Amino acid sequence: MDDPILLTDEQMQEFLVTGYLVFRPKVPEGLHDRIYKQLNQIIDDEPNPGNNILPRVPEMRHILNSPEVRGALISVLGEDYLEHPHRFCHPVWPVHEPLSPEATREKVYRNSHQDGYTPLGHPRQHYSRYARVMYYPQDSPVEVGPTHVIPGTQYNKGLTDEDKARLIPLSGPAGTVSLTHFDVGHAAGVNQRPNFRHMIKFLYLRASKPKAPSWDSLSTDWKRPTQVSVPYDLELVWTHGWDWLCGKQDRYETWQSTHSVADAKIGDLIDGLDPTSDIEKRLESIQLLAAAGPRATEGTASLVSLLDTEHQTVRAAAIYALGAIGEAAVGPLIQHLREVGTREDKKDIPDGWSEGAISMEDAANALSAIGEPAIPALRKLLLESDGWAGINAAFALGEMDDVAAPAVPDLVRCLSESKSHRKIRTMLDTLGSIRKDVPVEAISAMFFENRPEWDEDVHRWWTPTDGIRTHAAMNLARLGPDSAPVEADLLRALDDPCGHASSFAMNALQRIGSSEGLAAVMAYLMSQRWDASVDGVRQF
Known part of the structure; x- marks a missing residue:
């Protein structure tokens, strides 16, 4: 296998700003055409294979194993990234009647989603923990309906009309690949050509926190990309993510070393947050308050009031300004979480917990950005609340990575005491992110935790038990060799009825690397082997 082709500093900076990159890997001639024809046959004659699309069309491994794709994934997610078992072929059928440009735009607009x-x-x-690869085996001009992307929306809690007006088609020749932050907004296009448009989606996740740049880095100094296709300046957020990816201890190092507010009056900056001010003025004031750091303590209440507001850019900037203020903002943010938690616990459970995505409170992201000074208050809230506030506390601790190691005993205690499968899933992910001092036995115990209330169907026959076992296996895979003490549990998990759980268990065993574990993995894979030459007509 050829060496991976890593991204450059500028490509990584562009990814942080826009949430996506587009490239075309070099693969054997004729590969894309063969894949396209196979996909056409499958969509014509068979049900969509879903997660089994790769074994059904195994030549796509040449795309995923190409130096360009592997290099991009290593750059964004680290060398020990994991492949998620979820994959999907998204065909777009030709429209029955040609659509006008206005009708086409409206249809793409309605297709927009995260x-x-x-x-x-x-x-x-917000951090680069999940990524999505989208592969197009056919030429994909805009008339074929390629995916459209909304640059910069990976930090959003939803998509606004303003966002949807910025959709950009990811057009390109056969073999085009786009790598995106998982949460960036996008939409299927409209196919006005006579043939299928296929896009095959693959998911990947980060196993461990960045310790140094994993791309072809020449400098860890931030440089704004030359091509910025986003409407607002969120450099505070971008540099925060950059410092995290570079493995810097201080995630505000770049921002506070390159922005000075020595002559600015904090009161004037707070006045600039007035809702009647234009967005650019408010963003400038927010980001200068972040540059002031703890000096801007008197602006805490005003910044907290901007959290979870409608304008996505303002709320994102406010999150990281509060993080820069630091310890003085912890109390108001915890109080905000408590109040929101009390309110949300009285409501119906959000649909996002059922095969969807949950947007945690902005206050939780701000507390994670504060880091170590917020840990004692978050630990207390974690133990106090088994509801929404406690879930957010667990999430905030996980976003700190190993800085939150002092909270491990509380998280382990809550795994056994919590009655909320949603909180348990969140805490399992948090333990996988913290890594340090995590007793893996507490995670693997979730394979064998059976509670009647976890066996009810939630969505498409998924049960809470499926979710908990999947998160347990996934985080043991993230921990890799550190999961060796529970190898026997992982061997049993290969037979888990949920394919996601067994797939991650296999990955964990592969990373542990013992002879017994690898032999079990090979036996498992041999039994799972799919003969891609067999179809609905030819069965042997």
Whole structure:
């Protein structure tokens, strides 16, 4: 296998700003045409294979294993990234009658969305922890209906009309691949040609926090990309993500070293947050308050009031300004979480927990950005609340990675005491992100935790038990060799009735690498082998 072709500093900076990159890997001649013809036959004659699309069309492995795709995934997710078992072929059928440009735009507009996670739900995350590869085996001019993307919306809690007006088609020749942040807004196009348009989606996730740049980095200094296709300046957010990806201890190092507010009056900056001010003025004030850091403490209440507001850019900037203020913002943010938690616990459970995505409270993201000073208050809230506030506390701790290691005993305690499968799934992910001092036995115990209330169908026959076992296996896979003490549990999990759980268990065993585990993985794969030459007509 050829060496991966890593992304450059500028490509990584562009990814942080826009949430996507487009490239075309070099693969054997004729490959895309063969894949396209196979997909046409499948869609014509068979049900959509869903997660089985790769074994059904195994030549697509040449795309995924190409130096360009592997290099891009390593760059964004780290060398130890994991492949998620969910994959899907998204065909777009030709329209019956040609549509006018106005009708086409309206249809794409209505198609706009941010993806959900499967099985069951998962929180959206600003950091680059999940990525999506979209592969197009056919030439994809705009008339074929390629995916359209909304640059910069990976930090959004939803898509506004303003966002949807910025849809950009990802057109390209056969073999085009787009790599996107999982939460970036996108939409299927409209196919006005006579043939199918196929897009095959593959998901990947980060296993461990960044310790240093995993791309072809020449400098860890932030440089604004030359091509910025987003309407507002969110450099505070972009540099925060950059510093995290570079493995810097201080995720505000770039912002506060390159922005000075020595002559600015904090009161004037707070006045600039007035809702009657234009967006650019408010963003400038928010980001200068972040540059002031703890000096901007008196602006905490005003910034908290901007959380969860309608304008997505304003709320995103406010999150990281509060993070920059630091310890003085912890109390108001915790109080905000408590109040929201009390209110939300009285409502019906959001649909996003059922094969979708959950947007955690902006206050939780702000607390995670504050880091270590927020840990004691988050630990207390975690133990106090088994509802929405406690779930957000668990999430915030996970976004801190190993900085939150002091909270591990509380998380382990809550795994056994919590009655909420939603909180348990969130805590399992948090333990996988913290990694340090995590007792893997507490995670693997979830394979064998049986509660009657977890066996009810939630969506498409998924049960809470499926979700918990999948998250347990996934996070043991993220922990890799550290999961060796529970190898026996992982061997049993290969027979889990939920394919996602067994797939992640297989991945964990592969990473542990013992002879017994690898032999079990090979036996498992041999029994799962799919003969792609067999179809609805030819059965042997």
